[in-house]
Amino acid sequence: MRFKILFMCLVWSIPFLTIGQDLSKSLVYREGDKLFESGQYVKAMRFYKDVLDQEPGHLGALFQMGECYRLTFDYESALYYYEKVSKEDDSRFPLAKFYYAEMLKHEGEFNWAVQAFEEFMDHLKAIGMHEDERYRR
Numbered sequence: 001m002r003f004k005i006l007f008m009c010l011v012w013s014i015p016f017l018t019i020g021q022d023l024s025k026s027l028v029y030r031e032g033d034k035l036f037e038s039g040q041y042v043k044a045m046r047f048y049k050d051v052l053d054q055e056p057g058h059l060g061a062l063f064q065m066g067e068c069y070r071l072t073f074d075y076e077s078a079l080y081y082y083e084k085v086s087k088e089d090d091s092r093f094p095l096a097k098f099y100y101a102e103m104l105k106h107e108g109e110f111n112w113a114v115q116a117f118e119e120f121m122d123h124l125k126a127i128g129m130h131e132d133e134r135y136r137r
Contacts (some may be wrong), residue, residue: 027056029061041068059085062091063093079103086116089123097123 032047045068051061066081080101085096101116 015043025051029058031065032061036064036068041071044068059088059090059093063096066096066099070103074107075103079107091127094124094127094129 022103028047029051031039032044035041035044044070045065048061048068051058052065055061062081063085063089066078066085067076069075069081078112079100082096082100086100090096097116101113102118104110104116131136
């Protein structure tokens with residue numbers, strides 16, 4: 001009888017454990033965002049890294065890692081993260097392709113950078129954002 005009760009408690013607690021992990025990941029991500037917004041990029045990277053340890057494909061954390069590295073002038077590391085996000089072609093991160101091209105340029109990969117800039121423009125045209133004022137200089 002005790003075994004049956006213990007087993008039922010265990011079965012009922014499993015969903016709450018996974019919900020707790022998602023909540024924890026969300027809180028860690030938000031804390032990283034707070035640090036990022038206050039310009040504390042190196043500290044923010046620790047929180048985004050924790051999220052990526054739990055979920056390696058978390059596009060928000062990948063993009064934010066790229067942003068942190070770019071804003072601390074570590075273009076080689078930023079390139080790695082922007083490349084991962086830009087390959088996913090997620091509409092939430094249209095600038096990932098642009099910054100990927102920028103990082104290629106900073107790394108001296110000019111031919112690849114030109115190709116990446118063209119892909120960025122093609123992507124904007126495909127989603128109807130090429131006339132958006134945010135993407136004009």
